[in-house]
Amino acid sequence: MTRPLIAVTTSNRSGWRIFPLVAGNIRLAGGRALRWGAGRPADLDFVDGVIIGGGDDISPDLYGGLTTTARLDPARDRLERRLVEGAMARNLPVLGICRGSQMINVALGGTLDQDAYATFTRSDRVYTILPKKRLTICDGTRLMKIAGGAPMHVNALHSQAVNKLGDGLRVAARDRGGMTQAVERIRDPFALGVQWHPEHLWYARRQRAIFRALVTAARAYADGKGQVTEVARDAAESPDPSGRVF
Template sequence: MDRPLIAVTTSRRSGWRIFPLVALNVWLAGGRSVRWDTARPPDLDRVDGLIVGGGDDISPDLYGMSVVTSARLDPDRDALEHRLVTGALNRNMPILGICRGSQMLNIALGGTLHQDAYGFFTTSREFRTILPRKRVTLCPGTRLHEIAGNAPMMVNALHSQAVADLGENLRVAALDEGGMIQGIERISDPFALGVQWHPEHLFYASRQRAIFAALVSAARARRQDRSQTAAVDADMDLGATPEDIAPAGATTDRE
């Protein structure tokens, strides 16, 4: 199989342990991965898709605000990922944002963040664990709803910030029980999806692997100069599962 090449951004500090999990999910979905961080000069023209991974909070300087709560920041990574997301969008390249990456997707498109998400959404339950303890609802009519199914989903949660004002051409794709945004997506090409949780840690669940499968499907469509969102929609409309999209031999146990 001709596997699309997906760039994965990581922290220089923790990327060594996060990247293998993301790369595993991309491989199961039919792609292959390369790791990028601030120590590695990136070249968007050599990849087919982009995953912006999780990590430290994003500086409010990027969306015109000042720091209102304590946070661990990485300005060099902020600048790199903002440039990469903007460059990917300009190249019609599909993007998956994971946790921090979802927030960066929103900021790059002109949106803002709640710096203290749980201080604002006081009825949202705060969990800081890689275990699936947080309940989210996928919004009907969204692409994420088509990709991962209509049942409520149990996910993990490690974030302190969350999307506030939506960026251009984005819509809400998932919410938690307190109304905090947990998923966002572009309405049209290029395919771009952001999830506030960490699906790479939940690789045993087919609904989570389907998120990576959708990105790889979009990357393959871009290679073939086809509509990415239409390609992903067609996979879902035809009842495609991760077994259909991923290489033979990949496991697909349900949640």
């Protein structure tokens, strides 16, 4: 079976160390990866799916936010917004990781909370690649089908979070303070955004299932099949018998 080709966007500063980790997760899921970044060729016609990776905060210019002193990457912002919009136009599946989840929301007309922990004061503020943040997956969501409905422990490296939802999206997970931790499209093309970094949690079956879902959707795209339907079918055929929470 041909491995779907997944483009992965990264920062030009840190992509050299992040891309191999994401690419390894894609390979474990049955795909193959191609690195994209600002200033590099990025043609959606030659890939079967896209991962918008983590990194710097998204510029508030894209969603009407306030001026920020955070480190920004405007060239990357422009590239990734174009890629998300282009993917939606082509029916191409997308996975967003941390910043990438926020970019999916912004590209679809949503907004961000620039200081999410100041707004959600009951949310546990952790900053670690270890799975120390507990979240609840929302009932009836695609993420629940993919990763199961038990509480999940994830890592957290963010300060912003989704505020107003973009067109066609719904909340798929929240933390105990109510902050959005995952968003997903309701229909094709498959699009899932997670606020955490599943690539660092490759040892956890439920995190690997997120990459598997994208690769399944990418294969469906290449074969002209319904992505959401194929992801649901694959998830139903691959239940986690362990009942683990991360």
